[in-house]
Amino acid sequence: MSGVEYLSPGSVAEAVKALQVEGARVMAGGTDLLVQMRVGRAKPRVVVDLKRIPGIADIREQDGAFIIGAAASGAAIGEHEGLRKAWPGVVEAANLIGSTQVQGRASLGGNLCNASPAADSVPALIAAGAACVIAGPKGEREAPVEAIQTAPGKTSLAANEVLVAFRLPKRAVYSGDAYLRLIPRTEMDIAVVGAGVSVTLDASGKCVDARVSVGAVAPTALLVEAAGAALIGSSFEEVALAKLEAAVAAAAKPISDKRGTAEYRTKVAAVLARRAALIARDRAKA
Amino acid sequence: MSDGNQPPANLKVVGTRPIRPDGVDKVTGRAQFGADFHLPGMLTGRIKRSPHAHARIVKIDVSAAEKLPGVKAIVTGAEFDVGAGGDIEAGEHAAAMKDVADNCLANGKVFYKGHAVAAVAATSPEIAAEAVDLIEVAYEVLPHVVDVDAAMAPGAPVLHEDMFTKGVMPKPAKASNVAQKHVMGRGDVAGAFAAADVVVEGRYTTAAVHQGYIEPHACVAAWGADGQSTIWCSSQGQFLVRAMTARILNLPLSDIKVIPAEIGGGFGGKTTVYLEPVALALSRKCGRPVKLVMSREEVFLASGPTSGSSMDIRLAATKDGKLTAAEMTLRYQAGAFAGSPVNLGCMTAFACYDVEHLALVGYDVVSNRPKVAAYRAPGAPMAAFAVECAIDDLARKLNIDPIDLRIRNAVKDGAKTVYGATVRHSAFVETLEAVKAHPHYKAKLGPGQARGVAAGFWFNIGGESSAAVHVDEDGGATVVSSNPDIGGSRASMAMMAAETLGLPIERVRCTVADTTSIGFSGSTGGSRVTFATGMAVVEAAQKVVADLKRRAAQTWECDVAHVDWKDGVATCLDPSKDVKPLSLKALAGKSARTGGPIAAEVSLNAQGAAAGYGVHVCDLEIDPETGRTTILRYTAAQDVGRAIHPAYVEGQLQGGAAQGVGWALNEEYVYNAKGLLDNASFLDYRMPVASDLPMIDTILVEAKPNPRHPYGAKGVGEVPIVPSLAAVANAVSAIVGRRMTSLPLSPAKVLAATRAS
Incomplete structure (x- = not known):
């Protein structure tokens, strides 16, 4: 039985350097990694804890845009008034992860990089058009959230890259977002289906921009462009909503497993996307 | 005691809501559960489990694991010695000890994923885990069956080559997965259906469900050099753990002392053993204490859920809603070994209703799942699901209020x-x-x-229970219970003693004793403890009161018939004596002069639940x-x-x-x-x-x-x-x-x- 080395670098550069070692794993909140280590599913040789890096857990507003540190906890996100106002869908998704206790640690960075198809915050971030700030040996790069997950448990990040922050764009007036998930219980569960929608309206209430993303219906969270397109130009009439549902159902490629059947997931993904769209619209008008 | 009488009125403690005596320990984390015991030199045990649903064990090679430094003992089912087997009464069911042993460590075959195959004891959890990985088991994988109806179908993989359905005459020629057929009923069912105004019918299924207790199974076993051993464990019955462990390892009962830990839920699921005989066999082999604790995954894989079921039901009734006949077939999963609660399902199915003509058939069916264990009213919820749904259908069909329909058919005293x-x-x-x-x-x-x-x-149920009441020198009292407290029984035992002695509840404490410190008791199960052990507590307290009255009479030099006991105080009714009343406290303080310590223990077999x-x-x-x-x-x-x-x-x-x-x-x-x-x-x-x-x-x-x-x-x-x-x-x-x-x-x-x- 070999031990696990624990490192807590004080800068992004140090973290990137620490990740050069074979078998190193990044830890943000640790709410997935530590559980996986305990049951023997993850066996890292080195754990690189990000939380001592200055700013890695901060939430900053910059000219209307938001920068959320990769290790900012769900609790901190939920308490940030500006973020709650601008991106209620992202906040509600982040706050659905785990229990109250888990919220004290669970982060958006961990939720994305754990790469579960059912991760709650990911469809909300994709709908929001969030970008990832990624640091590596050659400096920083940016990538859209939908480009990170590649398969269950796998990401497009190189072994020596670290996700350091999310950038949420400045909101146009009359914008709103929402995230809904289906679990058989009321909490402490994993999404059978999740749906995030972000919309922008014009002054008359007509949809001028829309992004729709669904989770747990494919190997990764999906950006369903056709579903967003179904809303653009509409005033959320039944025809547009039916088109949105059809687009989501067509994009969904779920599996049947212990958490739900493929047929059920497909139907419910469409239902949740429509409901989330209407909530996002109402928030945009408010 | 008071058979035929109404219980006493004007109760002072019974019926009140004092604060739970075990509550503070539980919410502050001070309570000692099964996994909380540590002994010097203690080893960590770990169990090697089957990855297959159904397989023959070809070979178990422990040589590599034995060579790992830190490994002190490895055991397999070969260490067990149940002899002829036989049953042990385990509360609501009889446990076939050969099967219990084979479930603790497989004997030749594994019957479900997670079935225990071997166990190791090592100096650290990491070494124990590594040793488990080093044990090589060669399996011949066999076809499996998990569904109860599929397990009964012709051509299904047969789990036990020696299982010939009991309750069928003549004995079947072929082995099958049906362990037993239960038949019960009365009257002329066919005639009643033929004459019925209305008939409802249905086929119902329920899934296997787990008791879901929060505390996983856990124990520490310490073998002594003189052959006497001690087990600390969380269970619903320390005496049952002793009996089963002794039988599986062929040891005398008096050489095993079982100390009950605080229990974090049981719901029936802790009325058998999984770990204790294994831990004691490991300890016997290396001479050091061994702790075994299940993970949650192990609890789900290898400890008892209750049966999934499939049932067919038909009800016959008159048009004004009188149930006249019912017939029902119940098929319950037993898991890997015989013993589903299907007979209890048959018995309880129509126990709420007065139905003249009844025909019930129950099948106890094995399949490649963990052996079922008791779960809260074992067997009854599934049967009631089918019956109560069918009655709901009847209420709708007849347009009768569902409560009225049930009142119309409810059993009353005197019904059979x-x-x-x-x-x-x-x-x-x-x-x-x-x-x-x-x-x-x-x-x-x-x-x-x-x-x-x-x-x-x-x-x-009632059954065998023991309890003692000790009057402390300062006038308080200690109640010694024989039953692990899973539902607040320390409170109810103390309350019944306080009521009988005439003490305030704060002056009575209750403890749960080990197998050497109180007389035998059946397990905490069958909803029996407040009834049966409570009866023992009250009778012990009554003996104490009788003794206190005798001591007061001795002090006053009067006839004991002239001593009245009320609210914890003896009063002299003899007008010729000018004496002050004697409180329990006063009598306790001078017990040495009136005959020594004041205490009573009662063992009984409570009837009349x-x-x-x-x-x-x-x-x-x-x-x-x-x-x-x-x-x-x-x-x-x-x-x-x-x-x-x-x-x-x-x-x-x-x-x-x-x-x-x-x-x-x-x-x-x-x-x-x-x-x-x-x-x-x-x-x-x-x-x-x-x-x-x-x-x-x-x-x-x-x-x-x-x-x-x-x-x-x-x-x-x-x-x-x-x-x-x-x-x-x-x-x-x-x-x-x-x-x-x-x-x-x-x-x-x-x-x-x-x-x-």
């Missing part, structure tokens, strides 16, 4: 049950009437909401687009005799209903195509969480205190899970618009049915 007992001290009708009069039953439902009603029955009846009402709504059910309001009413500690009785009703709601809506063992359990965690085995349920209202019906108990107690712990499956299902069916016959009523299933309707 199908299993031969005569109904006595029953308050089923009163319980139905209490529900009918409750505001919940009259409350208006909103659009898209529905209400379900169902009833349930459980026998409750009265059955209990429950009626539940559930309001719910369903999201028509997702099939997700939300419970809006829930009321559980029960015939409880007299509630000793009403808050704990209410807690039992709420807990039973909560577990039943989980059983009805989402809980199930999910198997993959290889016959391997796929959801062995609380994440994917979906028990309700607190926010899934509204506050559950309770109605304690105290119309018929049990005259065979000194304070009127009936068992209360098991009844409240029985009605809940159908209470939920009847409401769901009402909304869906068709009879929902298969549990759990998960969102996917409900949505599919809604769309089909």
